[in-house]
Amino acid sequence: MIDTKESVFWKEIFEQPEAVRNCLKENEPVLREIAKEVKERKIKTVVFVGRGSSDHANLVGRYLFETKCSMVASICAPSVVTAYHSNVDYSNVLMIAVSQSGGARDIYEVMKHCDEQGGVCVCVTNVEGSLMTQAGKYQVRNHCGPERSVTAGKSYLTQVTIVTALAAYISGDPELLSVLDELGTIVERSLAVLEPQVRDVVRYYRNTEHMLLMGRGLMDALANEVELKIQETSYLDARSYGSADYRHGPIATALRFVPCVFLIADRHTNYCAVDLLKRLKEESSIWCTVHRT
Numbered sequence: 001m002i003d004t005k006e007s008v009f010w011k012e013i014f015e016q017p018e019a020v021r022n023c024l025k026e027n028e029p030v031l032r033e034i035a036k037e038v039k040e041r042k043i044k045t046v047v048f049v050g051r052g053s054s055d056h057a058n059l060v061g062r063y064l065f066e067t068k069c070s071m072v073a074s075i076c077a078p079s080v081v082t083a084y085h086s087n088v089d090y091s092n093v094l095m096i097a098v099s100q101s102g103g104a105r106d107i108y109e110v111m112k113h114c115d116e117q118g119g120v121c122v123c124v125t126n127v128e129g130s131l132m133t134q135a136g137k138y139q140v141r142n143h144c145g146p147e148r149s150v151t152a153g154k155s156y157l158t159q160v161t162i163v164t165a166l167a168a169y170i171s172g173d174p175e176l177l178s179v180l181d182e183l184g185t186i187v188e189r190s191l192a193v194l195e196p197q198v199r200d201v202v203r204y205y206r207n208t209e210h211m212l213l214m215g216r217g218l219m220d221a222l223a224n225e226v227e228l229k230i231q232e233t234s235y236l237d238a239r240s241y242g243s244a245d246y247r248h249g250p251i252a253t254a255l256r257f258v259p260c261v262f263l264i265a266d267r268h269t270n271y272c273a274v275d276l277l278k279r280l281k282e283e284s285s286i287w288c289t290v291h292r293t
Contacts, residue, residue: 009149009233014191016157019144021184022115023158026143026222031162031185034094034138035169037120048153048163049076049110050098053156053228054124057098059221066079068171078106081113090119095136096163097123100147111135124162126155151232155223191211208259213240215263216272217239223263243273254280264291 001188024052046065048058055075080086090171095114097107102125112135114121123136126147140162144154150259161183179186188189205211211230213223223240230238241250243262262277264270271292277287 001282007149009151009153012147012149012154015145016154016214017184017188017191019051019142019154019158020187023161024180024183027140027162027165030140031166034120034122034166035234038094038170041092041120043071043092043120045072045074045092046094046096047074047076047090047114048096048098048131049078049107051104051107051150052101054098054159054226056221056225056228057156057159057163058096059224060160060218061096061167063218063221064164064176065170068167068173068176071170076110078104078110081110082106088113089117090114090121091117093119094121095121097121097132097136098167099124099132100126100142100152100159102127102132105131108132108135119282122166124159126158135284148165151229153229164273176254204288205259209237210258211236212240212258213238213263214243214246214260214273214276215240216243216266216269218266218271219263219269226261226263243269243276246276251279260287262287262289264289 008216046061046069048055048061049056058075062075065071065073071094080088090113093114095111098113102123108131109134111121111123115135115137119134120138121142122138123132124140124142125132126144127133127143142155142158142162144158147155164176164183165180167173168180173256202215213230215221215223215224220240222243227238227240230236260280261275262276264273277289281287
């Protein structure tokens with residue numbers, strides 16, 4: 001069996017606490033400046049744009065900006081601008097464009113469109129001097145060091161950190177602001193606690209070819225990223241569903257012996273995932289939960 005501790009991905013997972021600390025320390029001034037302009041201009045709409053893991057970080061941002069900042073939030077499809085050539089009105093929006101490499105040309109074109117219309121465009125990337133840094137009024141860096149693993153774990157978590165911090169500074173939400181102060185330590189402690197638990201659970205999943213991931217709200221946003229990570233690293237047919245949406249059609253495909261992982265760490269939406277878990281216990285012999293203690 002491969003020693004996971006020798007893998008690049010594994011090593012970068014345990015670099016995440018320091019990456020989060022660096023990200024917050026280096027970006028606090030620019031994020032507070034962005035928040036100040038958003039409030040002064042009374043901007044009420046935020047548009048996120050990204051691909052892959054970056055878009056999954058955007059999903060987290062969408063929930064935070066709507067629930068904490070009371071802003072209308074949407075996820076932009078770049079093709080609306082680059083393929084359909086729609087003249088979308090971004091004149092009074094906050095646009096957050098996210099990419100680990102900063103090399104996505106279609107996202108760059110959307111950013112330019114926002115710039116031309118006078119919107120507040122923020123570029124979030126890990127690579128200084130990349131294509132996307134040539135657009136946008138504000139430049140925010142991940143400050144997580146080189147991303148050697150194709151799975152981009154450090155950049156995803158620091159992207160989530162950035163959108164969380166920006167939502168905190170715009171909203172002034174005490175809960176979010178207090179989390180920022182302890183975030184690096186929270187990640188560090190979580191890794192220490194979870195590593196032996198994950199090693200114990202993973203043996204039940206080693207020979208499977210399929211996996212379901214369930215959550216609702218913020219947990220659904222995270223499930224999307226877990227799905228991608230499992231697909232990239234384990235070559236499994238992993239699929240994520242919102243636990244409310246799964247009841248409307250997909251539940252008919254529930255099969256015995258297909259493992260289900262439930263993300264239950266959001267007090268606002270846990271009830272929905274728990275109700276679904278109770279129902280699927282009769283269909284699946286293998287399941288586990290990821291939850292807060």
